Amino acid sequence: MDIFEILKNRSRDLEPLISSYLKEGRPDNLMEAVRHYPRAGGKRMRPVVAMVVADAVGGKGKDAAPYGASLELIHNFTLVHDDLMDDDDTRRGLPAVHMKWDMPTAVLAGDALFAKAFEVLADVEVSDDKLRRLLKLTAQSVWILAEGQQLDTDYENNPNTTVDNYLNMVEKKTSVLFASAAAGGAIIGGGSEKQISDLYDYANMLGIAFQLWDDVIGLCGDESVTGKPVGSDIRNGKRTAIVIKALSKGGRGHPKYDELLNTLGNQDASDQEVKRAIEILRELGGVSYATELAERYVKCAKEKLGCLPDSKHKEFLVALADFAIGRSY
Amino acid sequence: MDIFEILKNRSRDLEPLISSYLKEGRPDNLMEAVRHYPRAGGKRMRPVVAMVVADAVGGKGKDAAPYGASLELIHNFTLVHDDLMDDDDTRRGLPAVHMKWDMPTAVLAGDALFAKAFEVLADVEVSDDKLRRLLKLTAQSVWILAEGQQLDTDYENNPNTTVDNYLNMVEKKTSVLFASAAAGGAIIGGGSEKQISDLYDYANMLGIAFQLWDDVIGLCGDESVTGKPVGSDIRNGKRTAIVIKALSKGGRGHPKYDELLNTLGNQDASDQEVKRAIEILRELGGVSYATELAERYVKCAKEKLGCLPDSKHKEFLVALADFAIGRSY
Numbered sequence: 001m002d003i004f005e006i007l008k009n010r011s012r013d014l015e016p017l018i019s020s021y022l023k024e025g026r027p028d029n030l031m032e033a034v035r036h037y038p039r040a041g042g043k044r045m046r047p048v049v050a051m052v053v054a055d056a057v058g059g060k061g062k063d064a065a066p067y068g069a070s071l072e073l074i075h076n077f078t079l080v081h082d083d084l085m086d087d088d089d090t091r092r093g094l095p096a097v098h099m100k101w102d103m104p105t106a107v108l109a110g111d112a113l114f115a116k117a118f119e120v121l122a123d124v125e126v127s128d129d130k131l132r133r134l135l136k137l138t139a140q141s142v143w144i145l146a147e148g149q150q151l152d153t154d155y156e157n158n159p160n161t162t163v164d165n166y167l168n169m170v171e172k173k174t175s176v177l178f179a180s181a182a183a184g185g186a187i188i189g190g191g192s193e194k195q196i197s198d199l200y201d202y203a204n205m206l207g208i209a210f211q212l213w214d215d216v217i218g219l220c221g222d223e224s225v226t227g228k229p230v231g232s233d234i235r236n237g238k239r240t241a242i243v244i245k246a247l248s249k250g251g252r253g254h255p256k257y258d259e260l261l262n263t264l265g266n267q268d269a270s271d272q273e274v275k276r277a278i279e280i281l282r283e284l285g286g287v288s289y290a291t292e293l294a295e296r297y298v299k300c301a302k303e304k305l306g307c308l309p310d311s312k313h314k315e316f317l318v319a320l321a322d323f324a325i326g327r328s329y
Numbered sequence: 330m331d332i333f334e335i336l337k338n339r340s341r342d343l344e345p346l347i348s349s350y351l352k353e354g355r356p357d358n359l360m361e362a363v364r365h366y367p368r369a370g371g372k373r374m375r376p377v378v379a380m381v382v383a384d385a386v387g388g389k390g391k392d393a394a395p396y397g398a399s400l401e402l403i404h405n406f407t408l409v410h411d412d413l414m415d416d417d418d419t420r421r422g423l424p425a426v427h428m429k430w431d432m433p434t435a436v437l438a439g440d441a442l443f444a445k446a447f448e449v450l451a452d453v454e455v456s457d458d459k460l461r462r463l464l465k466l467t468a469q470s471v472w473i474l475a476e477g478q479q480l481d482t483d484y485e486n487n488p489n490t491t492v493d494n495y496l497n498m499v500e501k502k503t504s505v506l507f508a509s510a511a512a513g514g515a516i517i518g519g520g521s522e523k524q525i526s527d528l529y530d531y532a533n534m535l536g537i538a539f540q541l542w543d544d545v546i547g548l549c550g551d552e553s554v555t556g557k558p559v560g561s562d563i564r565n566g567k568r569t570a571i572v573i574k575a576l577s578k579g580g581r582g583h584p585k586y587d588e589l590l591n592t593l594g595n596q597d598a599s600d601q602e603v604k605r606a607i608e609i610l611r612e613l614g615g616v617s618y619a620t621e622l623a624e625r626y627v628k629c630a631k632e633k634l635g636c637l638p639d640s641k642h643k644e645f646l647v648a649l650a651d652f653a654i655g656r657s658y
Contacts (some may be wrong), residue, residue, distance in 0.1 A: 025472070030479040081440060085433035104414035104482065107436060107546025108475050111410060111443070115471035118447055122465035135464060136451035143354070144446035146437050150359040155432065 001319040010048045013062055017069045021120055025112075031108035033101050034116075037076045040092040046071045046177050049320070050185035053199055056313035059189025059202055063125065067134060067184050070120040071177055074138070078145055087148065093282035114142070126188055134184050141180040148172025157265045159247075161239040167208060175207025198307040204315070205301035209324040212294035215240040216287060217328060219278050225329045231274035237265025241293060246286030256280045294325045330648040339377045344390055346398045348629045349447055354441075362438035363445075369421040369655060375400045375506050378649070379514035382528055385642035388518025392454065396463060396513050399449040400506055403467070406442035407474055409435055409569050414478065443471070455517055463513050470509040477501030486594045488576075490568040496537060504536025527636040531646065534630035538653040541623035544569040546657060548607050554658045560603035566594025570622060575615030585609045623654045 018038055025031045047068025051061035082088075083096040084106040088095060098106035121135060151169040155161040182203035186196040215233065219242065225231045233240060243264065250257030263269045263277040281287055301321045308314045347367055354360045376397025380390035411417075413435040414424040419425060427435035450464060480498040484490040511532035515525040544562065548571065552559045562569060572593065579586030592598045592606040610616055630650045637643045 026476060027479050027483060029483070030476065045650055081436050085436055103432070105479075107410050107414055107439075108478055110436075110440075111407075112475040114440070114443060114471055115475060116466050119465060119470035119472060122461055122468060128461060131464075132457060133458055135460075136448060139444050139447035139451060143441055143448060146441040146444060147355060147359065149437055150356050150434075154356060154358070 001315060003316070003319055003323050006316055007043055007045070007048055010051055010061070011044050013051070013065050014044055014047050014069060017065055018072060021069060021073070030105070030108060030112065033097050033105045034112050036094065036097050036109070037079055037091060038073065039196050040094050042055040044072060046075055046181040049178060049203060050181040050188070052313050052316050053098070053182045053185030054189030056308050056311055056317065057186050057189040057191030057195050059191070060279050064185045064188045066120055066124045067188055068181065070117045070124070070138065071181050071184070073117035073120065074142060075177055077110045077117065080110040082149060082207065094251065108139055124188070130187055133187055135183055137180050141176045144172045144176045148174070148176070154228055155239050157237040158239060161244060163241050163244050166239060166241050166244060166271065168213045170208050171204060174211045175204045178207040195307045198304045202301045204305035205304070206321055206324055207298045209294045209297040209301065209321070212241060212290050212297065213325045213327065215242055216290055216294070219281065220287060221328060231278060234264060234274050235267050242281055242286035242290045245289040246281045246284035249284040249286070256284060291325070298322065298325055330644060332648055332652050335645055336372055336374070336377055339380055342394050343373055343376050343398060346394055347401060350398060350402070350445055358469070359434070359437060359441065362426050363441050365423065365426050365429065365438070366408055366420060367402065369423050371382050371421060373401060375404055375510040378507060378532060379517070381642050381645050382511045382514030383518030385637050385640055385646065386515050386520030386524050387520040388520070393514045393517045395449055396509065396517055397454045399453070399467065400447045400510050400513070402442050402446035403448065403471060403621070404506055406439045406446065407538070409439040409442065411478060453517070459516055462516055464528040466509050466513055470505045473501045474507045475553045476502070477505070484568050486566040487568060490572050490573060492570050495568060495570050495573060499537050499540045500533060502535045503540045507532040507536040524636045527633045531630045531633035532628045534633070535650055535653055538623045538626040538630065538650070540652045541570060541626065542621050542656065544571055545619055545623070548610060549616060550657060560607060563593060563603050563606050564596050564598055569619070571610055571615035571619045574618040575610045575613035578613040578615070585613060627651065627654055
């Protein structure tokens with residue numbers, strides 16, 4: 001199954017919708033900043049998941065497009081604010097909003113995208129009781145996203161971070177919008193309570209697997225394919241599952257442990273030092289641990305799809321889970 | 330009528346509600362920042378307007394408390410982000426969130442308050458169709474607030490700003506949450522379409538009058554009463570209605586005009602220069618113009634209350650309009 005073909009096809013319903021929501025608005029300088037990330041593309045994974053799930057439970061995928069667009073706007077709002085908070089300079093090959101404009105514009109453009117997401121939600125054509133449920137689901141997701149972003153900052157360079165801490169953070173920062181997309185798609189499509197719950201879990205685990213695998217290819221992938229400098233997580237001192245596991249295997253006094261610690265969080269580490277740190281992470285079993293963990297999440301995620309009847313939509317969701325791991329970008 | 334007594338009484342229903350919404354949540358450092366402004370008080374004008382209006386149209390004020398609390402959270406979210414964007418150091422006698430913590434925490438705490446506001450909205454006990462309407466009203470208000478904040482920045486130190494520009498900005502930045510409070514209160518209380526629309530207009534004009542009067546007392550008031558340094562608007566180069574009108578009266582080449590322009594936007598202006606600028610603003614008719622404009626808005630706002638039957642709630646709304654102007658703080 002060609003996942004990208006399907007993502008592209010589904011986006012055909014989606015792009016005009018997203019553009020239309022961001023067409024009107026003033027003043028022009030704010031609107032340019034508001035449109036900067038949504039226009040730059042992205043895989044639109046969250047809205048596509050919502051649409052495919054709505055189909056998979058027997059509803060109409062198109063009905064979930066506005067809800068999906070709302071989640072995509074929220075995703076973009078968090079990117080604008082996260083890039084500002086983390087001082088990341090680029091996104092999707094473009095300068096970040098706070099770099100192209102400034103801090104105030106980035107704060108405001110994010111807020112405006114957030115507000116628009118809820119305006120779009122008010123237009124979702126579902127029964128009013130479903131709308132109330134979608135509203136709660138979406139608002140709680142954003143609260144959880146904020147928690148996750150705070151934990152991500154708190155855990156950076158924190159030697160006491162455990163794998164459980166890390167997974168909890170990833171669930172909050174990365175998975176929650178996927179999970180809301182799937183659960184919301186199921187609600188809109190008329191799925192049963194069990195389907196809504198199982199599909200939430202599916203997408204939650206899918207999100208964790210995606211992040212674990214991202215960590216792996218961030219270290220072991222090809223920079224020209226991933227688009228992310230190899231080892232940037234190491235220089236930033238990120239306590240990923242890989243790092244946490246390797247450090248727990250090494251133990252204080254272990255020469256490799258000390259060598260690794262010297263490079264972790266050192267922004268000025270040489271390419272050679274970073275390369276050596278990656279070798280140590282492999283040798284101490286961190287990389288294989290994260291890979292196996294990701295595989296376990298994918299397996300569990302696919303089991304949750306047992307709530308769905310067979311269909312091409314279900315097949316897509318299975319393929320998406322497989323795609324989460326093993327990809328090289 | 331003692332407006333403050335009524336504000337205080339109504340707040341009794343409100344404070345436990347606001348506290349309860351912000352009780353749960355993690356991590357602790359984020360939650361402390363989230364609670365910083367809401368805990369510091371404020372007059373709770375928006376929720377009180379929503380509650381009084383619900384009573385005034387024949388409903389129950391208490392039913393509008395959660396909606397009002399939602400608006401209060403939005404108001405606080407915008408304060409956190411506005412203080413960051415404008416780099417204002419203090420708020421309600423406390424250090425601003427970005428000063429007590431840092432920029433990322435202020436961005437995130439604002440986002441979390443915003444998310445919580447919509448979660449609270451999902452719990453408002455009204456019929457589902459009313460909820461949809463409140464959702465749209467609230468989301469659109471935040472979009473408009475962002476527009477207003479951008480315009481405020483754009484107009485600062487911009488010599489081409491007209492009084493109409495200024496009033497449009499104030500409507501967006503200050504009035505819109507009052508207007509949503511009144512319209513939402515009317516919706517919740519079961520008011521007629523005419524009442525919903527007229528009360529929106531009432532609160533919109535009330536908000537403009539409040540701001541115009543704030544500008545006046547910011548120049549001519551007693552610093553120890555207003556709590557705001559006299560003339561800070563002048564040093565910041567704010568193009569208020571007072572300034573715009575005075576400049577239009579003076580005209581280029583006019584000695585007072587040039588003297589005024591030299592002080593406007595000059596952060597290093599001496600107290601003596603600021604005092605002289607205020608004198609000129611008075612002499613050129615700027616202060617009396619803004620005062621009369623505020624009085625006109627109050628008059629029109631009160632006329633809109635004709636849609637309400639007589640009651641003590643209506644009396645409060647009349648008194649609130651009178652309070653907007655003439656107050657010394």
